[in-house]
Amino acid sequence: MSAPQPLTPADQQLVDAILAAGAAQRRALAKVITLLESTRPDHQTRAQQVLDTLLPHSGKAIRIGISGVPGAGKSTFIEALGLWLIQQGKRVAVLAVDPSSTISGGSILGDKTRMEQLCQREEAFIRPSPSAGSLGGVAEKTREAMLVCEAAGYDVVIIETVGVGQSETAVAGMVDMFCLLQLPNAGDDLQAIKKGIVEMADMVIINKADIDPRATRVAQAQWKKALHFVRPASPHWTPPVITLSALHKEGISEFWAQVDKFCAALQSSGEFAARRQRQAVDWMWSMIDAGLRQYFHRHPTIRASLPEISQAVAEGRTTPGAAAWRLLAVLQHN
Amino acid sequence: MSAPQPLTPADQQLVDAILAAGAAQRRALAKVITLLESTRPDHQTRAQQVLDTLLPHSGKAIRIGISGVPGAGKSTFIEALGLWLIQQGKRVAVLAVDPSSTISGGSILGDKTRMEQLCQREEAFIRPSPSAGSLGGVAEKTREAMLVCEAAGYDVVIIETVGVGQSETAVAGMVDMFCLLQLPNAGDDLQAIKKGIVEMADMVIINKADIDPRATRVAQAQWKKALHFVRPASPHWTPPVITLSALHKEGISEFWAQVDKFCAALQSSGEFAARRQRQAVDWMWSMIDAGLRQYFHRHPTIRASLPEISQAVAEGRTTPGAAAWRLLAVLQHN
Numbered sequence: 081m082s083a084p085q086p087l088t089p090a091d092q093q094l095v096d097a098i099l100a101a102g103a104a105q106r107r108a109l110a111k112v113i114t115l116l117e118s119t120r121p122d123h124q125t126r127a128q129q130v131l132d133t134l135l136p137h138s139g140k141a142i143r144i145g146i147s148g149v150p151g152a153g154k155s156t157f158i159e160a161l162g163l164w165l166i167q168q169g170k171r172v173a174v175l176a177v178d179p180s181s182t183i184s185g186g187s188i189l190g191d192k193t194r195m196e197q198l199c200q201r202e203e204a205f206i207r208p209s210p211s212a213g214s215l216g217g218v219a220e221k222t223r224e225a226m227l228v229c230e231a232a233g234y235d236v237v238i239i240e241t242v243g244v245g246q247s248e249t250a251v252a253g254m255v256d257m258f259c260l261l262q263l264p265n266a267g268d269d270l271q272a273i274k275k276g277i278v279e280m281a282d283m284v285i286i287n288k289a290d291i292d293p294r295a296t297r298v299a300q301a302q303w304k305k306a307l308h309f310v311r312p313a314s315p316h317w318t319p320p321v322i323t324l325s326a327l328h329k330e331g332i333s334e335f336w337a338q339v340d341k342f343c344a345a346l347q348s349s350g351e352f353a354a355r356r357q358r359q360a361v362d363w364m365w366s367m368i369d370a371g372l373r374q375y376f377h378r379h380p381t382i383r384a385s386l387p388e389i390s391q392a393v394a395e396g397r398t399t400p401g402a403a404a405w406r407l408l409a410v411l412q413h414n
Numbered sequence: 415m416s417a418p419q420p421l422t423p424a425d426q427q428l429v430d431a432i433l434a435a436g437a438a439q440r441r442a443l444a445k446v447i448t449l450l451e452s453t454r455p456d457h458q459t460r461a462q463q464v465l466d467t468l469l470p471h472s473g474k475a476i477r478i479g480i481s482g483v484p485g486a487g488k489s490t491f492i493e494a495l496g497l498w499l500i501q502q503g504k505r506v507a508v509l510a511v512d513p514s515s516t517i518s519g520g521s522i523l524g525d526k527t528r529m530e531q532l533c534q535r536e537e538a539f540i541r542p543s544p545s546a547g548s549l550g551g552v553a554e555k556t557r558e559a560m561l562v563c564e565a566a567g568y569d570v571v572i573i574e575t576v577g578v579g580q581s582e583t584a585v586a587g588m589v590d591m592f593c594l595l596q597l598p599n600a601g602d603d604l605q606a607i608k609k610g611i612v613e614m615a616d617m618v619i620i621n622k623a624d625i626d627p628r629a630t631r632v633a634q635a636q637w638k639k640a641l642h643f644v645r646p647a648s649p650h651w652t653p654p655v656i657t658l659s660a661l662h663k664e665g666i667s668e669f670w671a672q673v674d675k676f677c678a679a680l681q682s683s684g685e686f687a688a689r690r691q692r693q694a695v696d697w698m699w700s701m702i703d704a705g706l707r708q709y710f711h712r713h714p715t716i717r718a719s720l721p722e723i724s725q726a727v728a729e730g731r732t733t734p735g736a737a738a739w740r741l742l743a744v745l746q747h748n
Contacts, residue, residue, distance in 0.1 A: 128736055139730050220735055227733065357728035364727050367738035372706040375745055393698050394691035396473050399561065401554055402462055404701035411709055 087129055095133050098232045106205055109232055113225045117210045131224055134231035139356075141173075141230045141237045142343060145251040147277070148261030153287040154240055157261055157326035159195040164332045165236055166203045173229035174198070177222045177241045177251050178209035205229060216370055219250035223363065226254065252280040253359055256352065257342050258313075259283045262303070264296040264323075279310045281319050283338055289323035290330070296323050316349045317342055381410045421463055429467050432566045440539055443566050447559045451544045465558055468565035473690075475507075475564045475571045476677060479585040481611070482595030487621040488574055491595055491660035493529040498666045499570055500537045507563035508532070511556045511575045511585050512543035539563060550704055553584035557697065560588065586614040587693055590686065591676050592647075593617045596637070598630040598657075613644045615653050617672055623657035624664070630657050650683045651676055715744045 087095065097108035112134075115127040148154050162172045174195070198204045210221040226237050241251040252258040260281045284303045289296040303321040312319055320338055324331025346352040376382060389407060392398045421429065431442035446468075449461040482488050496506045508529070532538045544555040560571050575585040586592040594615045618637045623630040637655040646653055654672055658665025680686040710716060723741060726732045 128733075131733060132736065135730065135733065224733060224735065356730075360727045360730065360734050361724055363734035364724070364737045367734055368710065368741060369703065369707070371738055371742040372710055372745075373703070375742065376702065376706055390695055390698070393694045396469065396690075396694065399462075399465060399469065399558065400694050400697035400701055401558065402466070403698050404705055407702060408705040408709065411706075 087133060088126065091126055091130050095130055098134065098228065099137060101233050105232055106202070109205060109228060110207070112228050113207060113221075116224050116228070117221050127224075131227065134228055137231035138227040139230055141226075141234055142257070142339065143226065143237050143239065143255040144339065145239045145241065145255035145258040146261055147241045147248045147251060147258070148287075149263075150242060152261045152263050153326050154242075154261055155194045157285070157287060157324075158238055158240060159198045160326045160329045160332050161238070161335065162195070162198040162204055163201070164329070164336070166201055168336075170235040171203045171205075171233065172198075173205040173207070173226075173232075173234040173237045175207050175222050175225055175229070175237065175239050176209040177215075177219050177239060177247050179215040179218055179247045205232075205234065215246055215250060216366065219247070219254070220363075220367065223254045248277050248280065253362060256346075256355065257282045257339060259285055261285050261287050262299065263288060264292055264299040278306055280313055281307070282313060282317060282342060283319055283335075284321045285335065286321065286323045287326050290325040290328055314346060314351055314355075316345050316351055376407075376411070379410060382407055385410075421467060422460065425460055425464050429464060432468065432562065433471060435567050439566055440536070443539060443562060444541070446562050447541060447544075447555075450558050450562070451555050461558075465561065468562055471565035472561040473564055475560075475568055476591070476673065477560065477571050477573065477589040478673065479573045479575065479589035479592040480595055481575045481582045481585060481592070482621075483597075484576060486595045486597050487660050488576075488595055489528045491619070491621055491658075492572055492574060493532045494660045494663045494666050495572070495669065496529070496532040496538055497535070498663070498670070500535055502670075504569040505537045505539075505567065506532075507539040507541070507560075507566075507568040507571045509541050509556050509559055509563070509571065509573050510543040511549075511553050511573060511581050513549040513552055513581045539566075539568065549580055549584060550700065553581070553588070554697075554701065557588045582611050582614065587696060590680075590689070591616045591673060593619055595619050595621055596633065597622060598626055598633040612640055614647055615641070616647060616651060616676060617653050617669075618655045619669065620655065620657045621660050624659040624662055648680060648685055648689075650679050650685055710741075710745070713744060716741055719744075 094108045094112055097104040098112065112127070112130055115123050115130065118124065118127065146154055146158060158174055162174065165172050195206060199206055207225060210218050210225075222239060226239065229237050237255075239251050239255055241247045248258075258280050260277065260283070262284060264286050284307065286296055286299050286303070300321050300323055307319055307321065322331065322334060322338060324335060326332075343352065346355070377386075386407065389398070389403045393400050393403045428442045428446055431438040432446065446461070446464055449457050449464065452458065452461070480488055480492060492508055496508065499506050529540060533540055541559060544552050544559075556573060560573065563571050571589075573585050573589055575581045582592075592614050594611065594617070596618060598620050618641065620630055620633050620637070634655050634657055641653055641655065656665065656668060656672060658669060660666075677686065680689070711720075720741065723732070723737045727734050727737045
């Protein structure tokens with residue numbers, strides 16, 4: 081691999097500010113993430129150089145994913161958790177993957193009035209979802225922002241996502257522990273099972289347990305049953321189903337006790353590191369697949385013949401196999 | 415697109431025999447499918463030429479997919495259905511997609527003693543699953559065999575699959591109507607919901623309804639509830655949940671009445687043809703994706719640098735994005 085390019089003085093200053101953990105750190109962090117999210121080629125080159133420089137300092141945080149439908153109380157929970165972690169002497173970064181952010185301008189973390197208390201703490205860094213074109217783009221930027229936050233010494237990185245499309249799969253593919261935040265009512269479990277999200281869950285949290293304790297107990301039992309049907313994500317961990325009230329800040333320490341237990345179980349078995357390695361390689365492959373598609377579409381000969389060949393396939397004048405073979409042959413004879 | 419090559423006299427004979435619907439038809443059909451399944455390049459070239467010649471004669475059958483776990487009674491049901499269809503004056507082809515066939519030698523349709531009565535009818539053509547290397551390969555060969563059966567004038571093509579991995583998705587992607595064969599016990603529904611199969615179902619059939627009528631009614635209600643949670647595959651069709659006993663040949667005509675209703679609903683809305691077109695184009699794209707991966711892996715520069723770059727990604731020395739970009743750049747500068 082090629083040696084990293086030297087940084088510009090301005091970028092070196094950004095890197096220094098991020099690694100120094102001083103007063104200028106959070107502003108530098110925000111600037112680097114903005115650079116990462118920029119689509120300008122010169123920004124991209126600079127951003128990747130900064131990232132390469134910071135990379136050896138990343139990897140020390142615990143990465144936690146929080147997913148839930150709108151109304152499940154994600155921001156209330158993350159704020160309560162963040163404040164509690166700060167009390168324990170930890171620094172917390174909160175990022176988001178919101179695939180709808182391109183259209184709506186962001187349904188999560190876009191609103192400054194959310195997590196109002198956490199926002200004001202200097203031990204916290206909160207960043208809304210990038211609004212790149214595709215889910216893959218949004219998720220990639222968030223993953224890179226996570227690495228920058230780790231280099232800045234944040235102890236916990238929380239990645240919030242709303243249960244839309246494949247965003248949960250993307251987030252589960254970048255965190256150490258993936259948690260589902262649920263409401264105490266039936267139906268939710270079926271939705272999650274249907275979409276194959278339950279297999280990815282390392283923990284299920286039933287929020288708003290104070291409102292209806294009976295419904296909460298029913299939901300907890302249903303979730304335990306649902307988890308029983310699926311193979312757990314890890315052979316060293318049985319996903320617990322816990323109940324709490326984020327609004328009343330009840331159950332937060334119990335939640336974190338489970339996080340600690342999870343980390344201990346996976347670290348002692350070596351799975352913690354293995355999972356991160358696998359995630360990084362899987363991530364590379366999904367980016368390669370996306371890049372190959374793009375490469376294919378940009379090829380002038382393919383672009384010229386694709387409409388006619390697609391039409392022939394749709395009309396049954398040629399088989400999908402023969403059409404694919406003809407198009408791919410263009411690349412071979414390049 | 416290039417003009418089709420002339421057929422060899424032997425292959426022309428195969429084509430003639432298939433189109434003639436005479437006594438030699440079934441043997442010619444078996445020979446062409448064997449040719450399609452062969453991995454020898456000269457066989458592949460000949461097979462594709464034969465397929466191109468037959469293609470204009472394909473597309474007139476109803477394509478039905480039947481999926482279910484081992485023990486659900488798939489072969490008993492297909493035999494009962496096949497015999498009933500023959501009674502109605504129809505000719506029936508039965509094919510299979512069994513991704514385990516490479517390892518085990520085939521768990522479905524491999525055994526000659528299965529569908530014993532249907533085997534003996536000259537109005538039926540039964541073919542076990544091909545045993546190509548990957549699910550994609552197995553499914554592609556089955557899809558091509560289906561087109562050959564259609565050219566031979568079979569009125570109904572039934573494609574059987576066992577609920578392993580992604581085989582259901584592959585079969586749902588090549589048939590007009592995808593049916594789930596289920597046993598009257600709880601738990602099955604959760605498995606299917608979990609794997610996202612319910613969304614693909616155009617009909618759910620609860621078999622062995624004679625054994626426990628009460629459990630059958632419970633299962634039927636559960637399935638209706640489960641289907642209620644998912645968006646139906648077609649806006650013009652609400653998937654029914656029917657009960658029958660394949661062993662006692664009860665409920666077969668009711669099953670077919672639903673097939674007729676389904677075809678009428680989708681044909682009048684134009685969705686029947688649109689779905690086939692979409693399936694063919696999707697099929698082409700999945701083969702292109704597979705081909706692009708293969709192309710990528712075969713590139714000598716990529717093959718040489720992949721192990722080191724993957725290792726660097728796994729160890730966090732480079733980001734997945736930067737690694738993907740470096741590998742893809744090799745193709746660009748080719």
